Amino acid sequence: MGVAMLSEKRSKDPNTQVGACIVNQDKRIVGIGYNGFPQKLNDDDFPWEKDGEFEDTKYPYVVHAEANAILNATQNLKGATIYVTLFPCHECVKLIIQSGITELVYASSKYNGTPSDIAAKRMLDKADITYRQCQEVKVTLE
Numbered sequence: 001m002g003v004a005m006l007s008e009k010r011s012k013d014p015n016t017q018v019g020a021c022i023v024n025q026d027k028r029i030v031g032i033g034y035n036g037f038p039q040k041l042n043d044d045d046f047p048w049e050k051d052g053e054f055e056d057t058k059y060p061y062v063v064h065a066e067a068n069a070i071l072n073a074t075q076n077l078k079g080a081t082i083y084v085t086l087f088p089c090h091e092c093v094k095l096i097i098q099s100g101i102t103e104l105v106y107a108s109s110k111y112n113g114t115p116s117d118i119a120a121k122r123m124l125d126k127a128d129i130t131y132r133q134c135q136e137v138k139v140t141l142e
Contacts, residue, residue: 001107001134003029004083008065010034012043013058015050020069020084022077022101030075033068037061066092070099077101083134086110090119097127104131 001021008019011034022031037046038061046061054060063071066088070077078100087109088096096104104124111117124131 001083001085001105003032004065004085005107007032007034008085011036011065012048013062014048016086018065018084018086020065020082022069022073022080022082024075024077025079030077030080031069031071031073033063033065033070033072035062035065036068038063064089064092067095070095070101073099081105087112087117087131088120090116090123093120093123097123097129102129104129105134106131107134109133 003021004019006019007021008017011017011019013035016035018035020031020033021029024030037043041061047056047058049057051057065086066082066084069082080099080101081103082096082101083105085107087106088104089111109117121131
């Protein structure tokens with residue numbers, strides 16, 4: 001979880017920074033990601049706003065941390081574990097299932113009980129993917 005927490009620091013989102021780290025069955029890191037715009041897009045050319053017309057907000061442009069970690073993976077993810085600083089949305093859960101990840105560990109769940117959260121947990125349960133909240137982790141940088 002510490003690496004996921006460190007990777008979230010790279011996010012330029014002023015409201016929500018999310019990090020993800022995927023480890024294989026040998027507990028070796030095979031993918032890292034954070035939420036941000038796609039690689040070739042300049043951060044200054046797109047909005048970070050949460051409210052307004054859809055195309056004037058960050059939502060159609062941001063790639064979530066989980067998706068970036070899966071896309072950045074250096075090997076097949078079958079049987080892997082993903083550590084995320086925020087419980088994933090239903091769209092990212094689809095990617096987690098499709099990638100072969102079998103365990104999800106998350107730090108916080110600020111959207112607990114929302115329709116997206118309910119759908120995400122329903123899919124995880126049906127796909128037999130274990131998910132649990134991580135005990136408090138404190139990362140200190142000096």
